[in-house]
Amino acid sequence: MKTYDITPNDWLKGGLVTLLLFVIFQLGALVGQTSARLYAEHEAVDKIKARISLDLQFLDVGNQTLRTPPNQDTLKAYLNRINTILSEQQTGVWLVSLQSVTANATGQPENARLTQLVLENSEQTVNVQLATKPLYRYLSFSPLALLAALLVSPAFVKVRTSQRRAVKAAALAQPVPIVKITPKLTVNLNEKTLGNGVNDVTVQLQNKPLCFYTALLHYCIENPNAVLLHHKDIPPELTNLASKVFTRLMELGHTKRKRPDFNANLDKTLSEIRAALDEVFAGFSEEKTRYYPPRAQGEGSRSKQHSYALPVLHASDIDIIGE
Structure with missing residues (x-):
């Protein structure tokens, strides 16, 4: 029917x-x-x-x-x-x-x-x-005018309905675009966590690695061609940035301790940062690369010459909450 x-x-x-x-x-x-x-x-x-x-x-x-x-x-x-x-x-x-x-x-x-x-x-x-x-x-009312209107109007409505159905069918036939969600590093100073902005996975960091990593992000954005070597002290600018983040943590009530020495145990600090990023960006290895401090390759003097500076970053690539 x-x-x-x-x-x-x-x-x-x-x-x-x-x-x-x-x-x-x-x-x-x-x-x-x-x-x-x-x-x-x-x-x-x-x-x-x-x-x-x-x-x-x-x-x-x-x-x-x-x-x-x-x-x-x-x-x-x-x-x-x-x-x-x-x-x-x-x-x-x-x-x-x-x-x-x-x-x-x-x-x-x-x-x-x-x-x-x-x-x-x-x-x-x-x-x-x-x-x-x-x-x-x-002048008088014309019954023929009313009859003609009643007979002709369904044709117009049918045409309009058919056009609308054709538009709906064409819209349904079009493939639904797939929107790819790109993970984005989120540093939350209020909760001392790292996240990817896509799911609910977050990892909490200690004060020292959190301050150092936040400062490292800012430093590498401002100095895209920086070379940071393991066997040398970190630049004064990077130290100042890390100290500012630590001061902010104190303002937020996360710590009352003395400012840590960011040059001490640098390898351990970087290892904690990498471990947190491995967990946060699980399944997003390609996106993790831009936020990941490069590991030292080789042994001895060769490993000491390796830079842990981040790849080229832009301010739009990260979100820092509570700064």
Whole structure:
């Protein structure tokens, strides 16, 4: 069985489309009614002019040259007879006056539109006044306009619904983009932890390795080409940065001890940092490389010449909380 997926919005749109189409069709019907009425009036006026022109030779309309007045009784009877014929034929036209003689006002339309005519013969001119019903009296509701709107509107709604379904189908057919989440080192001084910003894995560090590693991050960002050798003391700038971090830990209430010697047991400090990073970035070995202090390779003097400076980092590569 065929079903239709019609939503409340479709019903609303269908109603609005039907209303709009009805207004358009009704306006067309009103234009047609107006045009037909004006044409009928034009035909009726032409016939009245022709009839009066033929009857003038038998009517006593007076003579301006001889200064004789029109025959009131004869002309009134003539006007009433013509108006009776016009009323029976439902022309909507009324003969108001002929020369200065006015017809009986009974049956004359209200709010009529008056038209002045001048008929001429060889002897004189005759003034005729006609009245026609106002156009709005001929305008009416068109059932055909409503019927046409009801028949046509479903086609528009169906087209719109089909278009929407096509758009939905195309959207469903498109592959859902896979967003790759890149781990990012997060140093939380408030909790003295390292994290990766992706999951809930965090590792807590002691004060000395935490201060040294935080300072090392800043130092390597500011000095991307730095060379830090194991057999030499750490640069004063790096020491100052580590001391500032330690002071911040004191402000946060994590320690009351004396500032540690960051040059002492440097290998142990770096080992603790690497162990924490191994745990934090488990499963993200490629991303871990940028944050990982390189291990010394070889033995003896060769290992001492190895730099533990971090690869090129940018400030946007890390998040430090509580600094």
